[in-house]
Amino acid sequence: MAEPHELRQRGLRLTPQRELVLSAVRELGHATPEEVAERVRQSHPGINLSTVYRNLETLENVGLVQHTHLGHGGATYHAAEELTHLHLVCGTCGSVGDAPIEVAANFVNSLADDYGFKTDVTHFAVYGTCADCARDDI
Amino acid sequence: MAEPHELRQRGLRLTPQRELVLSAVRELGHATPEEVAERVRQSHPGINLSTVYRNLETLENVGLVQHTHLGHGGATYHAAEELTHLHLVCGTCGSVGDAPIEVAANFVNSLADDYGFKTDVTHFAVYGTCADCARDDI
DNA sequence: CTTGAAGGTGCGAACATCTCGCAATTAGCG
DNA sequence: CGCTAATTGCGAGATGTTCGCACCTTCAAG
Numbered sequence: 562m563a564e565p566h567e568l569r570q571r572g573l574r575l576t577p578q579r580e581l582v583l584s585a586v587r588e589l590g591h592a593t594p595e596e597v598a599e600r601v602r603q604s605h606p607g608i609n610l611s612t613v614y615r616n617l618e619t620l621e622n623v624g625l626v627q628h629t630h631l632g633h634g635g636a637t638y639h640a641a642e643e644l645t646h647l648h649l650v651c652g653t654c655g656s657v658g659d660a661p662i663e664v665a666a667n668f669v670n671s672l673a674d675d676y677g678f679k680t681d682v683t684h685f686a687v688y689g690t691c692a693d694c695a696r697d698d699i
Numbered sequence: 700m701a702e703p704h705e706l707r708q709r710g711l712r713l714t715p716q717r718e719l720v721l722s723a724v725r726e727l728g729h730a731t732p733e734e735v736a737e738r739v740r741q742s743h744p745g746i747n748l749s750t751v752y753r754n755l756e757t758l759e760n761v762g763l764v765q766h767t768h769l770g771h772g773g774a775t776y777h778a779a780e781e782l783t784h785l786h787l788v789c790g791t792c793g794s795v796g797d798a799p800i801e802v803a804a805n806f807v808n809s810l811a812d813d814y815g816f817k818t819d820v821t822h823f824a825v826y827g828t829c830a831d832c833a834r835d836d837i
Numbered sequence: 838c839t840t841g842a843a844g845g846t847g848c849g850a851a852c853a854t855c856t857c858g859c860a861a862t863t864a865g866c867g
Numbered sequence: 868c869g870c871t872a873a874t875t876g877c878g879a880g881a882t883g884t885t886c887g888c889a890c891c892t893t894c895a896a897g
Binding site for chain 2: 882883884885886892893894
Binding site: 630632634635649650651652658660664665667668671672675676677678679680681682684685686687688689690691692695696 | 768770772773787788789790796798802803805806809810813814815816817818819820822823824825826827828829830833834
């Protein structure tokens with residue numbers, strides 16, 4: 562039973578770079594393209610940044626990874642399987658916390674009912690002040 | 700009665716560039732730094748982009764304007780008075796809709812109660828698919 | 838009204854990110 | 868094995884934003 566590789570299943574060629582980019586994203590959890598490249602270089606030093614960008618895009622197109630905006634400008638990538646939480650970004654200390662998507666369920670439903678807007682809560686972070694910073698009142 | 704200018708009240712010097720940047724932000728609603736610069740150039744052609752960036756930052760520090768991330772990478776600026784709505788960004792057509800912040804009230808309260816996280820819902824857009832695109836199912 | 842110090846502006850260079858074109862390489866079908 | 872199209876590496880280029888520095892303005896003090 563020739564169980565085809567998950568990349569081949571999606572019509573992609575199986576290149577070492579591609580596999581490494583995918584596993585880097587999986588290992589890193591949240592990662593910028595730069596961080597992915599750095600991780601990949603541990604086992605494949607010659608990989609080019611362009612290749613990382615292109616593979617992230619390709620992998621996103623076939624649904625294996627997704628990107629999220631955590632602020633500033635750059636996107637960060639996740640394995641698609643892990644997108645089960647939303648991101649709480651603290652504007653004071655910069656920390657990124659997680660919360661289950663369920664906390665947004667009512668909000669999402671309201672937007673759907675009132676505006677017909679289908680929300681993907683994981684795509685943008687939720688911005689604010691984390692508990693620690695709010696307490697310290699820096 | 701010498702009502703001091705709003706900029707002077709906040710300890711800022713009154714320069715033509717500064718005033719123009721502020722009024723451009725007010726007139727434009729949502730605007731990228733580039734758009735602000737373009738608007739300002741209508742009455743003050745020589746203004747430098749750096750000056751726009753610096754003034755946006757300065758005005759933000761004193762609370763007259765705020766920036767929001769609507770996606771991609773760049774920030775967009777608002778007059779602080781107008782930040783009474785959240786932004787619904789459609790990933791399909793790119794449109795930016797508004798919704799009153801009240802729709803997020805429960806969500807914000809949940810995050811505060813369960814995580815101690817004080818949310819600023821206006822800072823990041825809410826990403827998803829707008830009613831039109833969802834209907835067309837493009 | 839003058840004047841000096843601090844703040845602000847313009848300009849160009851430097852970055853940081855990300856995209857693209859192109860030639861060389863490689864996966865995978867037949 | 869041999870071909871073709873997909874993929875990679877590389878360098879150049881497009882953006883978007885920041886920074887240093889010399890010159891210019893604001894404004895308060897005299």
